[in-house]
Amino acid sequence: MTTRRSFLKIGAAAAITLAAGGAIYRLAHPPALPNPFTLDGEAKAVLAAIVPAMLGPVLPSEPAARAAALDDAMARTLAAIHGLPLSTQKEVQDLFGLLALGPARRLLAGVSGGWAQATPEAVAAFLESWRHHRLAMLQTAYLALHDLILGPWYAEPSSWVGIGYPGPLKELLK
Amino acid sequence: MSPVNTNIPILPSKGAVPDPVRAGLAAGWRVTDCARLEADLTLEADVIIVGSGAGGGVSAEILALSGLRVLIVEEGALRSSSDFNMKEAEAYPQLYQESAARKTRDKGINILQGRTVGGTTTVNWTSSFRTPDITLDYWTKQYGLKDYTPAALAPWFELMEQRLNISDWAAAPNENNDVLRRGAAKLGIPTALIRRNVNGCWNLGYCGMGCPTNAKQSMLVTTIPGALGQGATLLTRARAERFVIHGDKVAQLDCVALDAAGQAPSGGRITLKARHYVVAGGAINSPALLLRSGAPDPHGLLGKRTFLHPVVISAGTFAQRVDGYAGAPQTVYSDHFLHDKPIDGPMGYKLEVPPLHPLLLATTTGGFGAQHAADMAQFPHKQAILALLRDGFHAEAAGGSVALDAHGAPVLDYPLTDFIWDGARRAMLTMAEIQFAAGAQDVSPVHESGPRYTSWAQAKAGIAALPLKVLATRVVSAHVMGGCTMSDDTRQGVTGADGRYHGLANLSVYDGSLFPTSIGANPQLSIFGVVARLASGLAQQLTGKPAARPVRT
Numbered sequence: 001m002t003t004r005r006s007f008l009k010i011g012a013a014a015a016i017t018l019a020a021g022g023a024i025y026r027l028a029h030p031p032a033l034p035n036p037f038t039l040d041g042e043a044k045a046v047l048a049a050i051v052p053a054m055l056g057p058v059l060p061s062e063p064a065a066r067a068a069a070l071d072d073a074m075a076r077t078l079a080a081i082h083g084l085p086l087s088t089q090k091e092v093q094d095l096f097g098l099l100a101l102g103p104a105r106r107l108l109a110g111v112s113g114g115w116a117q118a119t120p121e122a123v124a125a126f127l128e129s130w131r132h133h134r135l136a137m138l139q140t141a142y143l144a145l146h147d148l149i150l151g152p153w154y155a156e157p158s159s160w161v162g163i164g165y166p167g168p169l170k171e172l173l174k
Numbered sequence: 175m176s177p178v179n180t181n182i183p184i185l186p187s188k189g190a191v192p193d194p195v196r197a198g199l200a201a202g203w204r205v206t207d208c209a210r211l212e213a214d215l216t217l218e219a220d221v222i223i224v225g226s227g228a229g230g231g232v233s234a235e236i237l238a239l240s241g242l243r244v245l246i247v248e249e250g251a252l253r254s255s256s257d258f259n260m261k262e263a264e265a266y267p268q269l270y271q272e273s274a275a276r277k278t279r280d281k282g283i284n285i286l287q288g289r290t291v292g293g294t295t296t297v298n299w300t301s302s303f304r305t306p307d308i309t310l311d312y313w314t315k316q317y318g319l320k321d322y323t324p325a326a327l328a329p330w331f332e333l334m335e336q337r338l339n340i341s342d343w344a345a346a347p348n349e350n351n352d353v354l355r356r357g358a359a360k361l362g363i364p365t366a367l368i369r370r371n372v373n374g375c376w377n378l379g380y381c382g383m384g385c386p387t388n389a390k391q392s393m394l395v396t397t398i399p400g401a402l403g404q405g406a407t408l409l410t411r412a413r414a415e416r417f418v419i420h421g422d423k424v425a426q427l428d429c430v431a432l433d434a435a436g437q438a439p440s441g442g443r444i445t446l447k448a449r450h451y452v453v454a455g456g457a458i459n460s461p462a463l464l465l466r467s468g469a470p471d472p473h474g475l476l477g478k479r480t481f482l483h484p485v486v487i488s489a490g491t492f493a494q495r496v497d498g499y500a501g502a503p504q505t506v507y508s509d510h511f512l513h514d515k516p517i518d519g520p521m522g523y524k525l526e527v528p529p530l531h532p533l534l535l536a537t538t539t540g541g542f543g544a545q546h547a548a549d550m551a552q553f554p555h556k557q558a559i560l561a562l563l564r565d566g567f568h569a570e571a572a573g574g575s576v577a578l579d580a581h582g583a584p585v586l587d588y589p590l591t592d593f594i595w596d597g598a599r600r601a602m603l604t605m606a607e608i609q610f611a612a613g614a615q616d617v618s619p620v621h622e623s624g625p626r627y628t629s630w631a632q633a634k635a636g637i638a639a640l641p642l643k644v645l646a647t648r649v650v651s652a653h654v655m656g657g658c659t660m661s662d663d664t665r666q667g668v669t670g671a672d673g674r675y676h677g678l679a680n681l682s683v684y685d686g687s688l689f690p691t692s693i694g695a696n697p698q699l700s701i702f703g704v705v706a707r708l709a710s711g712l713a714q715q716l717t718g719k720p721a722a723r724p725v726r727t
Contacts, residue, residue: 054543124542154533160532165532
């Protein structure tokens with residue numbers, strides 16, 4: 001498993017890979033006026049791997065309930081992304097496109113093998129390293145994932161019982 | 175039956191209180207939702223106003239009452255109490271710029287700004303302060319704004335205080351605010367109570383999601399209805415693209431219709447012509463519109479000196495429930511640290527509290543996984559204090575600058591300097607000391623290293639050593655000011671003291687982008703008062719008669 005220290009060592013290489021990764025991604029997806037964000041294929045596996053690490057123990061452990069909650073969380077994140085300006089949606093699309101690329105996953109995120117096989121520990125290590133990374137681009141990517149997964153999760157009534165929030169006055173709901 | 179002058183379906187009010195906006199549509203207000211346009215539009219008026227927030231709303235009512243034909247262009251949609259459901263998941267995408275996630279270029283500051291009819295006044299927390307005397311004195315000395323004395327502006331503040339029922343708030347502060355009051359009192363730091371623009375407020379605490387009871391006297395339920403009742407026209411989901419400039423005059427304003435999601439142009443075009451044009455899109459969008467239009471800018475000042483009151487936050491955990499989501503969000507403040515040093519000395523800061531709602535707290539709380547979940551589990555016991563850093567009074571806090579991206583959208587570059595971080599650090603120390611004095615079990619300045627102090631002594635040492643850097647320190651803003659600085663000296667500002675754009679005979683800027691510095695207080699009443707005076711002057715010039723005075727209905 002990649003340690004925090006090895007992340008710091010690969011700084012320059014990482015920057016180059018990131019730029020190249022973006023270029024490769026754009027070659028595969030020619031630029032046009034930004035389209036709305038789509039979550040497909042490996043990008044979906046990226047989000048499915050990150051959500052449990054981000055949400056932690058608030059996801060239920062029983063497998064069927066966990067799978068349902070995970071789907072729910074991903075749908076909420078997708079809806080939140082669709083509320084952003086198209087140019088910002090494209091930045092998020094590029095981030096997922098980058099993370100879906102094998103070399104970027106290994107070098108930048110330190111996750112070997114596919115996202116579907118990544119252990120929760122490896123994903124948490126990846127998030128922690130980007131959280132404090134000296135490359136601003138990776139730090140902002142971490143913060144975007146943080147806000148886009150945690151924000152919408154706690155915006156929904158199903159999460160409120162767990163945090164002792166009674167919700168708005170029911171008599172005034174429309 | 176009243177005539178129907180809108181392409182918005184007429185629906186009955188929903189909810190516990192009557193909806194004056196839906197009633198107005200039924201009574202014949204002229205409102206066109208440009209997302210529903212089926213053909214291009216060309217319209218004329220005496221005055222075109224871009225934006226329906228604090229500046230646009232006040233201008234629209236005064237000009238319309240004075241007998242002028244007014245047309246208001248708003249990028250957001252028309253939503254009202256029937257739609258306001260107190261849910262963050264709906265309110266942020268529908269009522270805020272960029273889903274309440276608008277950011278500076280380096281993503282170091284998150285900006286809360288409204289994008290709906292009524293602008294930020296529809297979603298703000300109702301805090302109402304006159305422009306501080308020391309700020310006005312600085313403008314007079316540094317920018318030659320000799321008509322901006324406290325005495326000269328007082329009648330205009332008074333006018334708008336009456337119009338919007340700005341008054342003392344009689345109810346007791348909620349616990350979130352009272353922690354600030356009690357902690358400060360223990361330390362001998364004076365606090366005072368915040369005046370609010372409300373009428374019959376239910377003390378719910380959901381001002382940020384649109385007032386569900388129409389108690390908040392935002393532009394949505396006051397001046398905009400006032401203007402529409404006089405026959406003004408409102409276009410919604412229409413983005414002002416550019417002014418067509420011929421010589422020293424604006425010939426027309428080109429707008430594009432937006433799609434139902436309010437994000438992409440639908441293809442529809444709107445051409446607007448008027449005798450006079452008022453720019454009131456707020457301090458990011460107003461300079462951007464003028465930049466896209468190629469407005470004269472011989473000294474390179476347009477979009478410069480944009481101020482944010484950068485905000486840092488300190489979160490505390492208390493044994494008792496704080497319930498920071500319940501009750502009027504902001505009722506207690508302290509200006510002590512705005513006055514204990516010279517205005518152009520080390521950065522001063524104003525202390526207030528933010529309301530705590532789940533999405534806002536979840537995104538503001540750093541970290542992830544088990545630690546984040548543990549913090550959220552304490553939600554009802556969390557308390558937060560914020561410090562508004564007063565920018566614009568020192569060379570090391572000269573604000574940001576607005577530029578355009580490849581699509582013509584505004585991008586705000588705002589450097590966080592060591593001078594600002596010094597202010598942030600002192601503010602974090604003050605806030606932690608107040609929270610411990612009020613009995614906090616632990617205190618965490620909002621920072622990615624996730625500090626958590628259990629005593630003031632620990633916090634004092636910890637905060638002194640905390641590396642304060644962009645991205646690692648959470649910095650937010652709810653106040654956008656400057657960028658179209660006013661000064662009669664063209665080397666100092668792009669607009670005159672009367673709000674006229676230098677070099678354009680028929681264009682004025684009437685919003686917070688006029689301010690040569692930040693205000694040093696929540697800016698809505700500064701915008702209301704200054705704009706009431708400027709718009710009254712314009713009404714008189716255009717009609718040859720004294721301007722009408724708006725009154726509360």
